[in-house]
Amino acid sequence: MSLADVIAGERNEEGIAAAIGVLKQRFGERLNTGASMREQHGHTTTYLPNQQPDAVVFPQSADEVKDIVRICADHKVPIIPFGAGSSLEGQLNAPSGGISIDMVNMNRVLRVNAEDLDCVVEPGITREDLNVHLRDTGLFFPIDPGANASIGGMTATRASGTNAVRYGTMKDNVLSLTVVTADGQEITTGSRAKKSSAGYDLTRLFVGSEGTLGVITSVTLRLYGIPQAITAGVCPFPTVDDAVNTVIMTIQMGIPVARIELLDALSMRATNAHSGLDYPETPALFVEFHGTDAYAAEQAELFGEIAAEFGGGDFMWASEQEERNRLWKARHNAYWSGLQLRPGANGITTDVCVPISRLGECIRETQDDIAETGLIAPIVGHVGDGNFHVLLLIDQNNSDEIGKAEAFAERLSARALSMEGTCTGEHGIGQGKKSILKRELDGAMHPMRRIKAALDPGNIMNPGKIFPPR
Amino acid sequence: MSLADVIAGERNEEGIAAAIGVLKQRFGERLNTGASMREQHGHTTTYLPNQQPDAVVFPQSADEVKDIVRICADHKVPIIPFGAGSSLEGQLNAPSGGISIDMVNMNRVLRVNAEDLDCVVEPGITREDLNVHLRDTGLFFPIDPGANASIGGMTATRASGTNAVRYGTMKDNVLSLTVVTADGQEITTGSRAKKSSAGYDLTRLFVGSEGTLGVITSVTLRLYGIPQAITAGVCPFPTVDDAVNTVIMTIQMGIPVARIELLDALSMRATNAHSGLDYPETPALFVEFHGTDAYAAEQAELFGEIAAEFGGGDFMWASEQEERNRLWKARHNAYWSGLQLRPGANGITTDVCVPISRLGECIRETQDDIAETGLIAPIVGHVGDGNFHVLLLIDQNNSDEIGKAEAFAERLSARALSMEGTCTGEHGIGQGKKSILKRELDGAMHPMRRIKAALDPGNIMNPGKIFPPR
Structure with a gap:
């Protein structure tokens, strides 16, 4: 399916104009049709083009939301709920135009x-x-x-x-x-x-x-x-495989790790450069244990033993909040430091999730795939769940690179499906993964479509998302 | 709503006869229309009358299930999936007749x-x-x-x-x-x-x-x-309130108890009589901790301190499997020993679930309510979740008692709703709780009905359950 299919939508010009008129009367200043406001409320975190809503409205209560929905329903106008704008698969775009409902004032x-x-x-x-x-x-x-x-x-x-x-x-x-x-x-x-x-x-x-x-x-x-004790640690590994094998054994042994995050060597290099740190520039696991003092210490020790078996190097451990924050800084800044690997580039982040027994294989094949594309793309992952992200650094104006990134993302999803995983562990489908969802769920698309039609017969609720064109 | 409304259904005699004919050809001996087989597959665990299916079929594969569903769909005949027959709210009854699909052979x-x-x-x-x-x-x-x-x-x-x-x-x-x-x-x-x-x-x-x-x-x-260590304990309390307050504090402190079960004094008396045990005949908590040796011991000790604050008496602790089984016997036999409190009576078990802060109040009011009805009704509960059961012992042939039990169960559900809880924590709606579900979910019944109609437009999938008549 081409990008055009993903994002195509038809506009109900008359209805949109009428709805905006009614909403303007009802909400006054809290209905905004300014160009920059509309652009901000289209999608801004992918290579997908920005598709602006026709207006943005700022309700202050559930009753106001009801009014907005009724007005839009009366005029058959799309509604796009808007939170912080941080979704990653085009969830906020308005391919058929419509009204963005910005929830910023409903924050109590x-x-x-x-x-x-x-x-x-x-x-x-x-x-x-x-x-x-x-x-x-x-x-x-x-x-x-x-x-x-x-x-x-x-x-x-x-x-x-x-x-x-x-x-x-x-x-x-x-x-x-x-x-x-x-x-x-x-x-x-x-x-x-x-x-x-x-x-x-x-x-x-x-x-x-x-x-x-x-x-x-x-x-x-x-x-x-809030746990009585939190112990955090960072451990470098010779290879991604060693790190992943450590994760697999940790999960299989039932060690109740609260966080276990992988950064590949490229991510570690990026974070050192960006944050002025001096971590070894090899794959690393960032871990955290929550519990009582004795328990967190016991679990950390058990984890340390496993890591050592797989060649894990010198741990850095921290228990005090300030120290922990310092330690985790690299992980928290991974997105921003990753971007700095190619100044001026756009970051497109994609995610898949596989059964943990397939995680090593999936990351390895993905790294080979990245190498073949010639793209710069660090990997970070919530590996305890079998979930990882690839941050593709591309030039938004280079259609060749966009094409490569799209093809890569599709191969990555297909790889996850072939390993009994899912095309998205946490980002959702939005516009970007509609065609691969059809491959993943196959027959289950049918009841999903029926549910959508039953609850939203006019297709006004965030249309153009999740469901690929038939 | 009267009992009659709950269970009324219309029969498609012609379709049923035709479907049985086709199924007989397809499944031969594995399609059974014998009276006792049909009766076993109607509902047997409540005061609701037994409503038999017209036939029971025993598929051996998903493909056979597909055939059965297609045959029933062609003839507009109800389908009632049957597992072990242990559901508690009339889920297996066939108010409109139809075909029970017994999954006993699909057990791989x-x-x-x-x-x-x-x-x-x-x-x-x-x-x-x-x-x-x-x-x-x-x-x-x-x-x-x-x-x-x-x-x-x-x-x-x-x-x-x-x-x-x-x-x-x-x-x-x-x-x-x-x-x-x-x-x-x-x-x-x-x-x-x-x-x-x-x-x-x-x-x-x-x-x-x-x-x-x-x-x-x-x-x-x-x-x-399987946890490395399992520590089980039983602790008697002066009152249900003391036991429940112990539970509330345990949960609020985040102690990761694996099981925490309440038996009221009546249940403890029943279990002593039934199993030849000599527990104190006061309310008791049965608890279990899973983890490493050190952790299970640490958590058990913390729990012991909380229990002592609320007047918890001498603990019995056990770590070896045999001992644990002996300790938990009282809990596991609670249903059977409860029945012995009134030999020959039918046991009707109902359940509600409330936010844990309301649990003590809810159980206290329920005990008062039981006392006023004059019914014998021990209480056991998965109290860590705010979930508890009342086992009503009634004479199935005494319509006055059935009426009392029904009215009590409805008051119990209403009490749970008034405390922001749910009318069923784990038994489901079936036939028995359809009217109270409407009270609980109110406006949400509408999308539920739409989903049902979208996925099962012919209403052949276990009709007469969950949804009350409009």
Whole structure:
């Protein structure tokens, strides 16, 4: 499928004009049709062209979201929910135009139920702001996809990140949602109970649906006590294989590592250059253990023994927060330092996830593939889950490079599928992976399409995403 | 809503006769229309009347399931998937007649991927048989709903049980499914990757859908390493409140207990009588810790300190398997020993789940309620999740008692909802909780109905379950 197919959409000019007129009356200054505002709300994190919405509206309550959805539904106008703008597969583009609903003002913490280890938030709050809010409760929300994403966006893309290996993904940490569906009704998908067998799991259906089934208006999240002890470590390895074999054995032995991240040699070189560090420029694992003092120490020791078996070199360990932050800086800056490997280049990041027994093979073949393309592309991974990313550094104006990057990403996805994995561990489908999704899910596309049609018969909810043209 | 409404259904006599004819030709002896076979396949675990299917068929492969579904779809005949027959809310009844698909012969372990901590099984295998099969791998499947249920049935009802507090529910432990949908196609809902953001989460949609969206033909499950050390303990408490407060603090402190079960004084009396034990006849907590030797011991000690604060009495501890089994016998036999409190009575078990901060209040009010009804009804609970069961002992032939039990169960569910909980933590809706589900989910019933209609337009998949009459 060509790029054109991925992003093509038809516009309902008349409806869009009419809806904007009504929205303008209803929202005044909070409806913005300025060019730069619209451009910011199109997609900006891939090689996909920026496809702007026709207007951006800033609701302040669920009732306002209902009004927006009803107005758009009346006029058959696309709706694109917008959180922090950090999604990575074109989820925010408006191929058929329409209205971007920016949730920035719906960023309140509605309740913290410390005794139940949960909270209720509006979708626009970012994960960092949530954790600042929680600071005095002794609790935290662990999911960390890297970017300071919004909770609504993380829910919509089924995000995860560095400590999913211990705390799960958004699928595991959303207890319930309120959602405005395409008919303008707000529904509640669950309760605050820790578990339930009451009817279809609508919560999990909306988690990861990328705005194509409704607009999230609040999220009930699980929280966790901040661990008594956190021990972090960095360990260099002779080869990626050695590092990955260490990961595999760690997971197979059931060592409850809270984070276990791979940076390849190129990423380590980038981070040294970018952050003025002097790590060995070989593949490395960044790990973290959470628990009581004795436990974190015990687990770290066990991990150290495994690493040593696979040639892991001198560990750097840290327990105090400041030291840990210093140690993890390389990992946290991996995206930005990676970009510096080719100043001026655009970074396109793609991700796959495979069963852990195939992880070494998958990364090895991917490194060979990168070498053949001649692209610069460091690899970092949430390897405890079998999930890794390739950051492709390309010249956005060079169509040859874009073509190479696209073909590479497609081969990478196909490789993951051939190893019983998935084309995306955490970024979602958006526009970029629609054709490969069809390959991955095959017959299951049919019930997915039926569900989409049943809940959004007018196809106004983020159209042009997830489903490839038939 | 009256009982009659709950269970009413219309029969398609002509279609049923025609489908049985075709199935008989196709399956011969494996299609059974005998009276006792049919009665066994109607529901037998509640006060709901037994509503038999018209025939029971025993497929041996997914292809045979496809044939059965196509034949039934052609003739508009209901399909009721049948596992071990241990569901508790009338899930297996055939209010409109139809064909029960008994999965007993589809009980193979198709693959064990020890290195990836997963396996693929047919739906008819029971959890105990699966664990016997896994014995030599050092792995186990932890979900334990009490009954030796089938994996397919556990998936369909989103089962959990004693160690969900540590290992999650079926929602968390099913990686992927194959399902034959109402159009006779077999779909695969996911991959073996640990996590994915690829499209709608059909896996979680089918988990807990109680056979109303399709027939499960295989289940890919997460497995876990058998812990190095398991420490089990039983601790008596002066009151249920003291026990529950101990649970709340344990969970809030993040102590990773693997099991934490409450038995009330009546249950303890029953178990002493039934199993010839001499536990104190006061409320008790049964706990278990999994981990390394040092860790299990450390956690057990922390728990002991909390219990002591709330008046917890002399602990009995056990680490060796035989001893642990003896200790847990009381818990495992709670259902059977409870029944002996009133010989000849029928046991009706109901469950709710609330946020843990409301658990003490919910159990206290429920005990008062039981006292007022005059019914005998011991309470046991997976209290770490806020989930508990009431075992109502009633005379099945006494309509006054049935009425009391029904009214009690409805009050119990309403109480859970008023405390932001759910009407069922793990038993599902079936026929018994349809009206209360409507109260719980309210507006969300609408998208649920739309999904049902989209995936099963002929309403042949286990009709009469989950959805109340409009």
